[in-house]
Amino acid sequence: MARRLGSDETALWKKVAATVKPLPKAKAPLAPTAPPTVRPPPPTPRNTAAPAAPLVSRPLAPLPPPRRTHQAATLDGHWDRRLRKGLVRPDLSIDLHGHTLASAQALLDEAIGRGLLRGARVLLVVAGRLRPGADRLPQMHGDPRPRGAIRASLPDWLAYSPHADGIVALRPAHISHGGAGAVYVILRRTRDD
Template sequence: MPRRLDPDEAALWKRVAATVTPIARRPVVPVPTTPPTVKPPAPRPRLAAPPAAARTPAPLPPPRRTHSAATLDGHWDRRLRKGLVRPDMSIDLHGHTLASAQALLEESLHRALLRGARVLLVVAGRLRPGADRLPQMHGDPRPRGAIRASLPDWLAFSAFADQIVALRPAHISHGGAGAVYVILRRSRDD
């Protein structure tokens, strides 16, 4: 359902609409009932094409990891759903631009891996339906929910993507729909 315009926006829209002149309608040309007879063009002699140089295919981008679909053992998933897992670290991305939020996420992942953390709680706000498709409005730096919508892509293409095991929604006690758990791979020296 589209949102309604507030009174200021409605007044602005009326002023803009008043400055527009409609496009003149073109008369409809009737379609002839019998198609005109067209003589087919004479075939042109074919020229031999020069041999094509062998092209090397463009390199493929690295495969995208989907951490949301990654499987954990049932014990981990049950404990996460019930809120029994306490995050080792947490970061809050509220109030950041997309660029600064992504930089903070990368830095926090690096710090978490250095500390040997297993669960990083990322508070990013609720994901708004269609947040990634909303146009950017004047005066609004980004659509609502854009950071939360970008999280899976940022994590998939992160320098630490191979160290991320899974991405799960947070329990209500840790932020609910406005936060996610990033499950990190256990370090080998443990």
């Protein structure tokens, strides 16, 4: 229940009310309007040609280098037999264990470039065994790639390497050089004429 004002409170309220000016009467709110409609441009007749805009020629983005498959590259039978039997001694070797994918790819490109400069013919790349499922995409939410990711990436790295033209073939290594955990990268020899 609301209480009633006392006589002194009523007198005070009348003084306060006498100082207040009434607000001007508010206008009635406007009725909501419909959103503006957008009319499509009128269709152009088919028999009249619209003026042609000047063509702006943009430079095309460079295409990636053609993909080379070094695994299917053929060597002469003599070379393949010698590689399978372990009779070829590598000129250079690198070990990619413990590297990230990015650092392993950079190290591989550097080693191939160094081998080509030295005139090396066989580069031994120790990358670890290829595990089942290693060639699939990485799992989401921070799960690491399966083991063998570096080994699974080698063919693609060699195909898109800046030194791809200097690579002749990719072959599995002999058991004495690491077996399934390593590969031979056969490099092209530069001929001095």
